[in-house]
Amino acid sequence: MAVGKFITLEGGEGAGKSTQVKRLAQALSDDGLTVVTTREPGGVPNAEAIRDLLLATREDPWDPMTEALLHFAARCEHMARFIRPAMDRGDWVISDRFADSTMAYQSYGLGVARPAIEALYRETMGAFHPDLTIILDLPVEDGLERAAGRGITADRYESMGLDFHNRLRDGFLDIARREPDRCVVLDARPPVDDISEKLIATVRDRLESGHD
Numbered sequence: 001m002a003v004g005k006f007i008t009l010e011g012g013e014g015a016g017k018s019t020q021v022k023r024l025a026q027a028l029s030d031d032g033l034t035v036v037t038t039r040e041p042g043g044v045p046n047a048e049a050i051r052d053l054l055l056a057t058r059e060d061p062w063d064p065m066t067e068a069l070l071h072f073a074a075r076c077e078h079m080a081r082f083i084r085p086a087m088d089r090g091d092w093v094i095s096d097r098f099a100d101s102t103m104a105y106q107s108y109g110l111g112v113a114r115p116a117i118e119a120l121y122r123e124t125m126g127a128f129h130p131d132l133t134i135i136l137d138l139p140v141e142d143g144l145e146r147a148a149g150r151g152i153t154a155d156r157y158e159s160m161g162l163d164f165h166n167r168l169r170d171g172f173l174d175i176a177r178r179e180p181d182r183c184v185v186l187d188a189r190p191p192v193d194d195i196s197e198k199l200i201a202t203v204r205d206r207l208e209s210g211h212d
Contacts, residue, residue, distance in 0.1 A: 114210025
C-alpha cells in the first residue's frame with residue numbers, strides 16, 4: 001500500500017482554515033481517497049491536554065521558548081499516535097496547523113530565534129515535512145474581525161495586539177517565500193466557495209496526479 005500524503009493549512013487568526021479543512025477533506029474523499037483530519041496543537045488526547053495549557057489566558061504568561069517546547073511536545077505525540085500511523089495505512093492526512101505555526105507564532109511573533117525552532121524541528125521531526133502546505137492569507141484587521149464574529153471567547157493568541165498579528169502574517173509569507181516548492185499562498189478574502197475551489201484545484205494539481 002502506498003504511503004499517504006500530509007497536507008497542512010496555515011494562516012493567521014480568522015483565515016478560515018477549519019472550514020477549508022472540512023471542504024478539502026470532502027473533495028478528496030469524493031475522489032476516492034481515504035482522508036482523515038486533525039489539528040494542532042492537539043489531535044490526540046495528550047496533545048489536546050497541552051493545547052489547553054497553551055491557549056488558556058494566564059496571569060503568568062509562558063516564556064516564548066517554553067511555548068515552543070510545549071508545541072513540539074504536543075507535535076511528537078500527534079506524529080507518533082495519529083499522523084504517522086494514518087499515513088502508513090495509506091490515508092491522506094489534513095491538519096489545521098503544523099510546525100509552520102510554531103515558527104510563525106513563537107519565532108516571528110514572540111521572538112524565539114529561528115535557528116532554535118529549526119533545531120527543535122530537526123530533533124523531533126527529522127526529515128519529515130508536509131507534502132503540501134496551503135497558507136491562507138488576509139489582512140490582519142480582517143482576520144481579527146472574523147475571529148471576533150464567531151461568538152467564541154478569544155484565546156490568548158487572538159487577544160494579542162496588532163503588532164504581534166502583523167509579525168505573524170509577515171512570518172507566514174516569509175516561510176512561503178523560503179519554501180516555494182512546499183508552500184502555496186492563497187488569498188483568504190474572497191467568498192468561501194471561491195477559496196475552496198482554488199484550494200481543491202491546487203491540491204489536486206500538486207498531489208493527486210501521481211497518486212495510484
